[in-house]
Amino acid sequence: MSDTAHSEGHTHSAKPYLRIYYILLALLVVSIVGPMMGGLTVLLITAFGVAVVKALMVAAYFMHLNVEKKYIWYLLVMAAIFLLVLFFGVAPDVMNKSGVNWKHLDHPAPAVTAPAHH
Numbered sequence: 001m002s003d004t005a006h007s008e009g010h011t012h013s014a015k016p017y018l019r020i021y022y023i024l025l026a027l028l029v030v031s032i033v034g035p036m037m038g039g040l041t042v043l044l045i046t047a048f049g050v051a052v053v054k055a056l057m058v059a060a061y062f063m064h065l066n067v068e069k070k071y072i073w074y075l076l077v078m079a080a081i082f083l084l085v086l087f088f089g090v091a092p093d094v095m096n097k098s099g100v101n102w103k104h105l106d107h108p109a110p111a112v113t114a115p116a117h118h
Contacts, residue, residue, distance in 0.1 A: 020061045027054050 027050050034046030060066040065073065096102065 016061065020057060024054055024057065 031046050031050040034050070035043040059076070065076070
């Protein structure tokens with residue numbers, strides 16, 4: 001830390017980061033134990049729900065977005081919306097199982113062997 005930060009009265013404590021670390025560890029336990037408790041719904045909630053919460057916590061605290069101006073969050077949300085629009089825009093073509101140039105391979109691709117040296 002620079003001397004100017006000390007002279008301005010800024011002090012950093014590890015306590016908030018330790019608290020976030022312990023919350024992230026608890027969420028890790030939930031994401032591991034949660035799918036063992038129930039069916040597909042519990043699996044999806046724990047997998048995606050916990051992942052979103054952990055990602056937001058990391059972005060907010062470790063990337064210091066919680067102290068930035070609000071428009072930074074709006075930019076982040078807009079980027080995520082554009083990503084979803086891109087995904088759902090190309091998903092019907094990419095995940096299609098038929099089409100003019102679509103080829104279905106019933107067998108795995110042949111292994112490529114290196115040529116023997118003479």
